[in-house]
Amino acid sequence: MDMLRSAGDPRPVSIRDVAMAVGVSYQTVSRVINGHPSVKESTRAAVLAAIAQLGFRPNRAARALAGGLVQSVTVLTGDTTLYGPAQLLRGIEEAARAADFVVSVRVINSAAPLDVRAAVDNVVESGGAVIVVAWDHAGTRALAAVPRGVPVAAAVETPLDGRAEGRPWVWIDDRAAAAVATRHLLDFGHRTVHYVSIPSPVDTRMIGWRETLLAAGITPPEPVRGRWDPRSGYEAGQRLARDRSATAVLCGNDDMAFGLLRALHDAGRTVPDSMSVVGFDDMPQSEFAIPALTTVRQDFAALGRACFGLLRDRMDDPAAVRVGPAPVLIHRESCGPPPARRTTRTRRTTE
Amino acid sequence: MDMLRSAGDPRPVSIRDVAMAVGVSYQTVSRVINGHPSVKESTRAAVLAAIAQLGFRPNRAARALAGGLVQSVTVLTGDTTLYGPAQLLRGIEEAARAADFVVSVRVINSAAPLDVRAAVDNVVESGGAVIVVAWDHAGTRALAAVPRGVPVAAAVETPLDGRAEGRPWVWIDDRAAAAVATRHLLDFGHRTVHYVSIPSPVDTRMIGWRETLLAAGITPPEPVRGRWDPRSGYEAGQRLARDRSATAVLCGNDDMAFGLLRALHDAGRTVPDSMSVVGFDDMPQSEFAIPALTTVRQDFAALGRACFGLLRDRMDDPAAVRVGPAPVLIHRESCGPPPARRTTRTRRTTE
DNA sequence: CTGAAAGCGCTTACAG
DNA sequence: CTGAAAGCGCTTACAG
Numbered sequence: 001m002d003m004l005r006s007a008g009d010p011r012p013v014s015i016r017d018v019a020m021a022v023g024v025s026y027q028t029v030s031r032v033i034n035g036h037p038s039v040k041e042s043t044r045a046a047v048l049a050a051i052a053q054l055g056f057r058p059n060r061a062a063r064a065l066a067g068g069l070v071q072s073v074t075v076l077t078g079d080t081t082l083y084g085p086a087q088l089l090r091g092i093e094e095a096a097r098a099a100d101f102v103v104s105v106r107v108i109n110s111a112a113p114l115d116v117r118a119a120v121d122n123v124v125e126s127g128g129a130v131i132v133v134a135w136d137h138a139g140t141r142a143l144a145a146v147p148r149g150v151p152v153a154a155a156v157e158t159p160l161d162g163r164a165e166g167r168p169w170v171w172i173d174d175r176a177a178a179a180v181a182t183r184h185l186l187d188f189g190h191r192t193v194h195y196v197s198i199p200s201p202v203d204t205r206m207i208g209w210r211e212t213l214l215a216a217g218i219t220p221p222e223p224v225r226g227r228w229d230p231r232s233g234y235e236a237g238q239r240l241a242r243d244r245s246a247t248a249v250l251c252g253n254d255d256m257a258f259g260l261l262r263a264l265h266d267a268g269r270t271v272p273d274s275m276s277v278v279g280f281d282d283m284p285q286s287e288f289a290i291p292a293l294t295t296v297r298q299d300f301a302a303l304g305r306a307c308f309g310l311l312r313d314r315m316d317d318p319a320a321v322r323v324g325p326a327p328v329l330i331h332r333e334s335c336g337p338p339p340a341r342r343t344t345r346t347r348r349t350t351e
Numbered sequence: 352m353d354m355l356r357s358a359g360d361p362r363p364v365s366i367r368d369v370a371m372a373v374g375v376s377y378q379t380v381s382r383v384i385n386g387h388p389s390v391k392e393s394t395r396a397a398v399l400a401a402i403a404q405l406g407f408r409p410n411r412a413a414r415a416l417a418g419g420l421v422q423s424v425t426v427l428t429g430d431t432t433l434y435g436p437a438q439l440l441r442g443i444e445e446a447a448r449a450a451d452f453v454v455s456v457r458v459i460n461s462a463a464p465l466d467v468r469a470a471v472d473n474v475v476e477s478g479g480a481v482i483v484v485a486w487d488h489a490g491t492r493a494l495a496a497v498p499r500g501v502p503v504a505a506a507v508e509t510p511l512d513g514r515a516e517g518r519p520w521v522w523i524d525d526r527a528a529a530a531v532a533t534r535h536l537l538d539f540g541h542r543t544v545h546y547v548s549i550p551s552p553v554d555t556r557m558i559g560w561r562e563t564l565l566a567a568g569i570t571p572p573e574p575v576r577g578r579w580d581p582r583s584g585y586e587a588g589q590r591l592a593r594d595r596s597a598t599a600v601l602c603g604n605d606d607m608a609f610g611l612l613r614a615l616h617d618a619g620r621t622v623p624d625s626m627s628v629v630g631f632d633d634m635p636q637s638e639f640a641i642p643a644l645t646t647v648r649q650d651f652a653a654l655g656r657a658c659f660g661l662l663r664d665r666m667d668d669p670a671a672v673r674v675g676p677a678p679v680l681i682h683r684e685s686c687g688p689p690p691a692r693r694t695t696r697t698r699r700t701t702e
Numbered sequence: 703c704t705g706a707a708a709g710c711g712c713t714t715a716c717a718g
Numbered sequence: 719c720t721g722a723a724a725g726c727g728c729t730t731a732c733a734g
Contacts, residue, residue, distance in 0.1 A: 012476055014726095014727060015727065015728065025704070025705050025706075026727090026728085027705065027706080027730095028703090028705080030728065030729060030730090031703095031729095033728095034729075038703055038704085039703070039704085040703055040704085043704085057473075057476060058727085058728075059476070059726085059728070060412075060477050061411075061412045061415035061416045061477070061478060061726085061727080061728090062416050062710090062726070062727030062728040062729090063727080063729080064710090064728090065410070065412045065413050065711065065727080065728070065729090066709080066727075066728040066729040067728090067729060068728065068729050068730090074453075079441070080431075080437065080441055081437045081438055081441050086432045087432055089431065089456075090430070090431055090432050090458075093431070093456055093457075094458070097457065097458065102425075102457075102477065103456055103457075104453050104455045104456070105440075105444055105456055107441075107444050107445070107448065121408075122408075125408060126412070126453065127412060230635050230639045231635075231638075231639075233639075255636065258636050258639050258640075259636075259639045261641070262639040262640070262641060262643075265641050284580055284581050284582075285606065285610075285636060287582075288582075288585055288610045288612070288613035289613070290613060290641050292613075365710095365711060366711065366712065376720065376722080377711090378713085378721065378722080379719090379720060379721080381711095381712065381713060382719095382720085384712095385713080389719055389720085390720085391719055391720085394719085394720085409711085409712075410711050410712070412712090413710070413711035413713090413726090414713080415712090415726090416711080416713090416725095416726045416727065417712040417713040417714075417725080417726055418712090418725095419712065419713050419714090
């Protein structure tokens with residue numbers, strides 16, 4: 001449609017050009033692009049036609065300045081190269097692009113109050129909506145710092161009470177998933193299940209694991225602290241490998257499980273014969289690990305789409321709610337009965 | 352500094368507030384924040400002091416509308432969840448944030464001319480600068496579609512002539528790295544090296560591999576086509592495993608190498624005893640693969656910082672140049688002599 | 703239902 | 719060196 005603009009005119013078509021083409025004032029054009037109700041149907045149609053024909057697209061900066069709706073979101077997040085955040089961002093971007101929103105990204109590395117405040121101020125003053133990834137300290141603080149009135153949605157840890165309670169929250173129920181994974185291991189006959197934690201302020205995967213053990217009358221062993229990355233999983237694996245009574249581990253994410261698998265391998269502990277391992281995420285590599293990793297699939301891209309959907313829904317209906325995708329346990333090769341029972345392949349069926 | 356704004360005033364401090372505080376016109380304030388030369392030193396100092404004290408921050412939308420400098424970049428990219436693009440984006444964001452730029456992301460999935468055009472138009476009309484990740488068809492087309500006058504920088508495949516020639520390009524020399532990796536394998540005594548390709552329009556890793564073989568008087572075998580993901584590496588591995596004459600493979604990236612390692616494992620081909628494998632990237636997981644993966648480390652985050660740096664440099668000096676980080680071969684466990692020579696551990700030293 | 707006015711916060715010439 | 723004017727493209731009340 002570019003050919004319809006007079007060639008050589010350097011400036012893009014504006015609301016005035018459209019108005020002129022139709023023979024109305026430019027305010028009327030503004031009304032139709034903003035869906036204002038009081039516009040005669042015939043003039044609305046004429047304006048719409050002119051918009052299409054001239055290829056008009058509203059100037060976002062002008063809109064923002066004049067106080068109109070902004071069609072932009074900025075994502076406040078931690079390290080975007082980690083699997084979860086990366087997929088989440090991808091989901092947000094997809095949904096935002098489909099809705100013709102511009103998406104900006106601002107990484108918050110530090111949880112220092114001043115840094116968080118600076119990040120939030122910076123974002124808020126530019127006028128758009130915000131999605132915060134509140135999986136770490138910096139994120140939860142940022143979420144708390146978003147002023148009232150700013151359209152916001154957040155990806156959060158599973159709330160302890162399992163409810164959003166009117167707040168713009170969306171999550172994947174990893175607490176329930178951790179319970180399922182832990183139960184899966186217990187059902188194989190393991191006497192206990194160890195846990196390698198993620199550095200979340202409130203690790204709900206750990207909670208699900210702990211609750212399941214407790215419910216089975218087992219005192220949860222001390223969790224091994226991890227930090228998301230394979231190396232921390234390797235270190236955890238070294239510790240666990242030394243403990244001959246340890247026969248099953250749940251890892252807070254797959255990246256750590258990879259490192260753990262390697263540590264076990266180095267220590268001569270075979271998986272699953274000598275140790276069963278379950279991860280969290282189901283990364284593209286997990287299926288090809290040696291052995292293939294049993295893990296909890298979490299659809300972070302879908303979560304991202306839900307975040308954006310919630311944000312938009314809330315702009316119309318402040319009570320809108322969205323639920324995140326359900327996690328699912330993917331059975332692969334890294335789990336089996338504990339060593340003592342292995343010969344008979346006993347599978348515990350009693351509760 | 353928030354306490355210094357009169358509480359209850361909903362609107363952020365503007366250029367006028369600063370002017371009023373200092374006792375000058377707001378145009379003068381504009382001049383100092385834009386570094387205009389003709390401002391008396393004493394008034395400049397006074398204005399700067401007032402800006403700091405009031406916590407003034409220029410409104411980006413207003414600036415953009417008025418035609419000022421925009422301090423925003425949008426990144427035009429393919430799938431941001433792949434390792435390279437994700438790290439690149441991270442590097443760009445880091446550098447941009449440090450320079451107080453807003454960074455937006457727009458994913459281009461389709462290389463269809465209309466889709467590319469739409470993406471570029473959308474970005475350009477919002478006024479800021481653009482960084483394009485031109486590693487695929489969509490990206491290269493987008494780069495070509497950026498109008499003159501728009502500040503731009505691009506992450507590109509290694510140019511065939513090895514030179515940027517005044518263009519705003521930055522890259523990692525993966526062609527040279529592929530040559531080094533291939534030579535490494537040949538030096539172990541392998542009679543040839545196979546290659547699993549990446550789906551780039553021009554795969555410069557493949558070129559480096561091919562050239563090295565040719566230089567050694569070896570006719571390059573047909574490359575096995577890959578698609579970035581572990582699964583395609585697995586499929587490639589299945590094919591290669593059947594070929595008993597194949598003893599060494601260079602993979603276009605680590606993700607495919609993971610899949611390939613698994614395929615080899617499933618086929619009973621041990622690594623490196625029966626087959627040597629080299630990857631590309633050095634992902635965090637690569638070190639923990641079984642066996643640990645020999646690979647070419649590529650610092651994409653540094654490349655991203657270079658991209659942004661080049662963009663800024665060019666805004667002042669259109670002839671500015673930046674060179675990307677040098678790739679480096681990381682030696683680990685997945686390489687060794689071919690089976691026939693293994694017993695004697697011969698290492699070919701002649702050229 | 704639709705125009706004319708005022709203003710969003712800033713920058714860029716234009717005068718002094 | 720610094721003010722006053724005009725304008726960026728749009729939206730929101732205010733009149734009709």
